[in-house]
Amino acid sequence: MAEDWTEGGFGLYIHWPYCAAKCPYCDFNSHVARQIDQAAWTRAYLAEIDRVAGELPGRVLNSIYFGGGTPSLMHPDTVAAVIDAARGRWTFANDIEITLEANPGSVEAGRFAGYRDAGVNRVSMGIQALNDADLRRLGRIHTVAEARAAYDVARTRFDRVSFDLIYARQNQSLANWRAELTEGLAMAADHLSLYQLTIEPGTAFGDRYKRGKLKGLPADELAADMYDLTQELCEARGLPAYEVSNHAVPGMESQHNLIYWRYGDYAGIGPGAHGRVTIREQRFATETQLSPTDWLQAVARGSGESLRTPLTGPEQAEEYLMMGLRITEGIDLRRYAALAGDPLSAEAIAELESLGMIATDGTRLAPTRQGRTVLNAVLAKLLAG
Amino acid sequence: MTDLSHIRNFSIVAHIDHGKSTLADRLIQETGTVKDRDMKEQLLDSMDIERERGITIKANTVRIEYDADDGEHYVLNLIDTPGHVDFAYEVSRSMRAVEGSLLVVDSTQGVEAQTLANVYQAIEADHEIVPVLNKIDLPASDCDRVAEQIEDVIGIDATDAIRVSAKTGEGIHEVLEAIVTQLPPPKGDRGAPLKAMLVDSWYDSYLGVVVLVRIMDGVLKKGDRIRMMSTGATHQVDRIGVFRPQMESVDELGPGEIGFITASIKQVRDTRVGDTITHERKPCAEPLPGFKPAQPVVFCGLFPVDSAEFEDLRTAIEKLALNDASFSYEMETSAALGFGFRCGFLGLLHLEVIRDRIEREYDIELITTAPSVIYHIYMKDGSMFELHNPADMPDPSRIDRIEEPRIKATILVPDEYLGDVLKLCQDRRGIQLDLTYAGNRAMVVYDLPLNEVVFDFYDRLKSVTKGYASFDYQLTGYRADNLVKMQILVNEEPVDALSVMVHRDRAETRGRAMVEKLKELIPRHMFKIPIQAAIGGKVIARETLSALRKDVTAKCYGGDATRKRKLLEKQKAGKKKMRQFGKVDIPQEAFISALKMDT
Ligand SMILES: Nc1nc2c(ncn2[C@@H]2O[C@H](COP(=O)(O)OP(=O)(O)OP(=O)(O)O)[C@@H](O)[C@H]2O)c(=O)[nH]1
Ligand SMILES: C[S@@+](CC[C@H](N)C(=O)[O-])C[C@H]1O[C@@H](n2cnc3c(N)ncnc32)[C@H](O)[C@@H]1O
Ligand code: SF4
Ligand SMILES: [Mg+2]
Numbered sequence: 016m017a018e019d020w021t022e023g024g025f026g027l028y029i030h031w032p033y034c035a036a037k038c039p040y041c042d043f044n045s046h047v048a049r050q051i052d053q054a055a056w057t058r059a060y061l062a063e064i065d066r067v068a069g070e071l072p073g074r075v076l077n078s079i080y081f082g083g084g085t086p087s088l089m090h091p092d093t094v095a096a097v098i099d100a101a102r103g104r105w106t107f108a109n110d111i112e113i114t115l116e117a118n119p120g121s122v123e124a125g126r127f128a129g130y131r132d133a134g135v136n137r138v139s140m141g142i143q144a145l146n147d148a149d150l151r152r153l154g155r156i157h158t159v160a161e162a163r164a165a166y167d168v169a170r171t172r173f174d175r176v177s178f179d180l181i182y183a184r185q186n187q188s189l190a191n192w193r194a195e196l197t198e199g200l201a202m203a204a205d206h207l208s209l210y211q212l213t214i215e216p217g218t219a220f221g222d223r224y225k226r227g228k229l230k231g232l233p234a235d236e237l238a239a240d241m242y243d244l245t246q247e248l249c250e251a252r253g254l255p256a257y258e259v260s261n262h263a264v265p266g267m268e269s270q271h272n273l274i275y276w277r278y279g280d281y282a283g284i285g286p287g288a289h290g291r292v293t294i295r296e297q298r299f300a301t302e303t304q305l306s307p308t309d310w311l312q313a314v315a316r317g318s319g320e321s322l323r324t325p326l327t328g329p330e331q332a333e334e335y336l337m338m339g340l341r342i343t344e345g346i347d348l349r350r351y352a353a354l355a356g357d358p359l360s361a362e363a364i365a366e367l368e369s370l371g372m373i374a375t376d377g378t379r380l381a382p383t384r385q386g387r388t389v390l391n392a393v394l395a396k397l398l399a400g
Numbered sequence: 401m402t403d404l405s406h407i408r409n410f411s412i413v414a415h416i417d418h419g420k421s422t423l424a425d426r427l428i429q430e431t432g433t434v435k436d437r438d439m440k441e442q443l444l445d446s447m448d449i450e451r452e453r454g455i456t457i458k459a460n461t462v463r464i465e466y467d468a469d470d471g472e473h474y475v476l477n478l479i480d481t482p483g484h485v486d487f488a489y490e491v492s493r494s495m496r497a498v499e500g501s502l503l504v505v506d507s508t509q510g511v512e513a514q515t516l517a518n519v520y521q522a523i524e525a526d527h528e529i530v531p532v533l534n535k536i537d538l539p540a541s542d543c544d545r546v547a548e549q550i551e552d553v554i555g556i557d558a559t560d561a562i563r564v565s566a567k568t569g570e571g572i573h574e575v576l577e578a579i580v581t582q583l584p585p586p587k588g589d590r591g592a593p594l595k596a597m598l599v600d601s602w603y604d605s606y607l608g609v610v611v612l613v614r615i616m617d618g619v620l621k622k623g624d625r626i627r628m629m630s631t632g633a634t635h636q637v638d639r640i641g642v643f644r645p646q647m648e649s650v651d652e653l654g655p656g657e658i659g660f661i662t663a664s665i666k667q668v669r670d671t672r673v674g675d676t677i678t679h680e681r682k683p684c685a686e687p688l689p690g691f692k693p694a695q696p697v698v699f700c701g702l703f704p705v706d707s708a709e710f711e712d713l714r715t716a717i718e719k720l721a722l723n724d725a726s727f728s729y730e731m732e733t734s735a736a737l738g739f740g741f742r743c744g745f746l747g748l749l750h751l752e753v754i755r756d757r758i759e760r761e762y763d764i765e766l767i768t769t770a771p772s773v774i775y776h777i778y779m780k781d782g783s784m785f786e787l788h789n790p791a792d793m794p795d796p797s798r799i800d801r802i803e804e805p806r807i808k809a810t811i812l813v814p815d816e817y818l819g820d821v822l823k824l825c826q827d828r829r830g831i832q833l834d835l836t837y838a839g840n841r842a843m844v845v846y847d848l849p850l851n852e853v854v855f856d857f858y859d860r861l862k863s864v865t866k867g868y869a870s871f872d873y874q875l876t877g878y879r880a881d882n883l884v885k886m887q888i889l890v891n892e893e894p895v896d897a898l899s900v901m902v903h904r905d906r907a908e909t910r911g912r913a914m915v916e917k918l919k920e921l922i923p924r925h926m927f928k929i930p931i932q933a934a935i936g937g938k939v940i941a942r943e944t945l946s947a948l949r950k951d952v953t954a955k956c957y958g959g960d961a962t963r964k965r966k967l968l969e970k971q972k973a974g975k976k977k978m979r980q981f982g983k984v985d986i987p988q989e990a991f992i993s994a995l996k997m998d999t
């Protein structure tokens with residue numbers, strides 16, 4: 016039997032930990048640095064690709080993703096070196112997707128051609144909001160006009176361009192969001208990520224929230240209404256959700272992210288990058304040194320990896336379920352049972368089905384739109400048995 | 401052996417926290433019973449729970465020796481007693497073993513409810529009472545006012561009340577002198593047949609059952625064969641000694657002396673507090689009058705959160721009961737909570753202490769159901785039974801009447817809070833019996849249903865009076881009232897563990913408060929949940945918990961898988977703390993919190 020990960024494919028995630036400024040809501044591993052030694056970073060990435068490829072030989076690579084931080088601060092040569100190294104160690108799938116996350120500033124736009132020449136064939140832009148006041152409140156350093164301009168440049172350089180918006184922001188009304196999303200949909204190509212603002216502990220927003228100083232956030236009811244409205248508008252525009260927060264013209268989904276949700280294998284390279292890799296039939300969760308300088312030093316000593324945990328069958332099943340139910344295609348029940356050793360509780364499935372939270376045809380289990388909005392409760396129910 | 405005239409036996413009694421245990425410390429130290437380097441605060445409060453809460457739960461006896469100003473050498477037996485009303489029984493039986501009491505009154509606070517309760521008990525036991533005004537080191541101390549109050553409210557002469565600081569040791573010498581000069585020596589006849597009072601008994605993991613005795617007549621020696629007069633059981637004494645405060649062996653105990661024996665007794669339940677111990681061979685003619693056993697008055701169910709721990713819970717409860725005759729238990733099954741125990745306690749503090757010990761010493765997480773009292777249910781066929789658990793209520797059509805326990809509650813409160821106290825008592829169906837003043841403090845006496853008091857009365861009293869009221873009560877008897885069982889239905893299903901007995905007139909208010917509370921306590925589910933209060937099938941209050949609308953993580957990519965799985969696992973662990981009723985998960989704290997009333 017084929018190893019489980021083959022059901023999801025194989026991807027490479029490259030983490031770039033630097034940004035021009037830190038956004039107050041962001042809990043990603045991102046830092047602001049005065050100087051970045053691009054050559055040193057290139058050397059480190061290449062060393063790590065060598066190390067990882069040594070353990071995962073002979074694979075076909077379905078995707079590379081440059082995430083951050085702000086990968087559009089990378090020099091195009093750095094990006095090119097990484098892509099070339101990966102090509103040297105693995106076989107690229109014919110339809111390999113190579114994505115780079117870009118911030119929508121004018122400086123970035125100037126590098127787009129270079130990224131394209133390096134091999135990048137998709138960009139995902141963090142536009143976040145379509146009015147300047149909200150952009151400022153989100154701590155963004157670009158304006159709507161700059162974002163639009165950068166986006167237009169990207170459209171001319173790449174076939175596939177997606178952008179992100181954050182909604183359910185402070186003082187946002189349902190009508191505001193309708194207007195803003197309508198504008199966004201008019202701009203959109205074939206993919207869109209729409210995230211409700213999450214207040215993460217340990218961020219500036221998180222601290223303000225704890226002190227009761229972050230006012231005007233929508234209550235659950237309004238947030239739920241906003242989510243429902245988002246589904247309607249996107250569907251009407253031919254961009255249905257294929258995941259909780261991701262919309263695409265069918266066939267244009269992010270292949271890389273689908274590897275996560277379909278619970279494939281992915282190698283994580285760069286500070287704080289996570290991976291799921293199957294080595295000699297055992298799946299591991301891997302993590303690397305979180306701090307950029309620690310990571311560089313660790314790589315110089317031989318490996319950036321800081322943690323490698325074998326995952327039991329039931330743990331993998333749990334991860335497969337919680338990732339897989341985020342996407343509209345859902346999970347394969349037999350695959351789940353093979354990992355878990357036991358099938359999901361028929362009783363729980365029946366109860367959730369009668370509540371309209373999930374749908375099943377006996378082989379697959381998929382969340383309904385309603386189920387997606389309360390996915391945590393659905394998962395808790397399924398996992399409790 | 402000490403001559404009777406050189407023995408003094410006394411208890412130290414007071415309201416909670418007025419400084420009994422600290423005074424005992426000073427007496428122990430001043431007489432050199434314990435070396436300075438071995439002293440610690442409230443030395444006699446040796447149980448973990450006592451040290452942690454800073455209160456005395458169990459009475460403790462110590463023998464100290466004192467060379468008095470008259471040049472004579474005296475043996476003093478002191479018993480430090482608990483102040484909290486739940487353990488009033490410890491005070492009353494301690495008093496039966498001694499001839500006098502030191503009545504400690506905190507001179508910054510004055511006379512409080514337990515001060516009064518203790519005085520009445522001391523008078524009933526024919527004690528000589530020595531008033532002691534404590535905490536004179538504090539700036540708020542006002543001895544003259546408190547002395548006057550003692551005379552006014554209690555009616556005993558306080559002109560010679562001894563002014564002390566149990567903290568600094570000031571006045572301790574005067575206390576010792578007062579003990580030898582003002583308290584009477586014990587009486588007794590060394591030549592008469594052995595007559596000893598069984599004052600207390602407990603289980604010691606090394607020695608087995610230890611029995612605290614007070615010798616009235618005769619002499620008790622190691623190796624003697626003794627008989628418990630109430631049961632006829634006989635034993636051989638294998639150890640005999642006194643507390644200093646650690647155990648110290650002696651050859652014999654004579655009249656007037658207090659000490660301990662061990663006699664290969666297996667269980668605390670084989671001894672009866674108040675029993676008379678005599679010699680098997682040459683028994684005394686008449687037993688001592690004995691005491692009424694302590695009766696549990698508050699009942700609740702204890703269930704393990706994890707039902708697999710039921711057997712562990714059984715072991716824990718059996719072990720605790722070994723050492724605490726006032727704690728009762730029987731197995732209980734609940735449709736909602738599974739297997740557990742219906743337990744009886746002396747009061748809420750006692751309940752809390754036992755629950756704490758099970759959770760901590762035995763590491764078992766518990767669900768505690770609403771406390772209830774014993775109802776007398778008179779059936780139409782003339783029979784009567786005691787209802788310990790509302791879930792066992794018979795069909796109302798077969799019931800003639802229901803009687804509930806009543807108490808006489810004494811509350812002392814500064815004038816400015818009197819109105820709030822009266823309102824609280826009125827709300828709890830109280831009937832005012834008395835209202836008097838002593839200076840700016842009022843003393844109110846109420847006849848109240850115990851049911852209205854066991855749950856959160858004391859908390860409410862403390863909160864409406866900012867902690868300035870004190871409270872004491874005694875059971876007075878049973879009286880019929882219009883009582884009904886109120887059920888709670890969650891998602892149309894009755895939850896037996898939430899059933900309560902209520903007065904018909906208060907049912908709507910209680911029912912509404914409970915369903916509102918439950919609406920806050922039960923997390924939202926994927927469907928809407930009706931929560932209802934009902935009496936015999938008739939719904940009297942209703943709330944609807946609306947369905948969960950949004951509970952999803954917005955972003956979840958490769959790096960979030962681990963974090964998300966840990967979160968789910970935490971959620972799963974949290975779910976263990978919930979109980980399932982049909983399709984609804986109810987958090988365990990709901991079983992108690994739902995009953996707390998804000999008025
Ligand atoms: N300042 C001062 N504090 C005192 C004095 N006597 C006792 N205390 C403090 O009062 C508190 C209660 O003292 P305890 O000796 O535990 O009181 P208790 O009467 O034994 O209390 P229960 O056994 O719980 O009824 C402690 O914090 C003591 O340190 C005193 O003379 N002066
Ligand atoms: C890895 S981040 C950063 C990409 C890029 N640096 C940027 O900010 O444009 C990817 C996306 O996650 C979203 N995001 C980050 N933090 C978020 C939060 N606290 N709540 C909701 N969305 C968030 C933003 O839309 C962001 O574009
Ligand atoms: S949101 Fe993007 S730009 Fe802002 S700090 Fe996070 S990674 Fe950097
Ligand atoms: Mg004490």
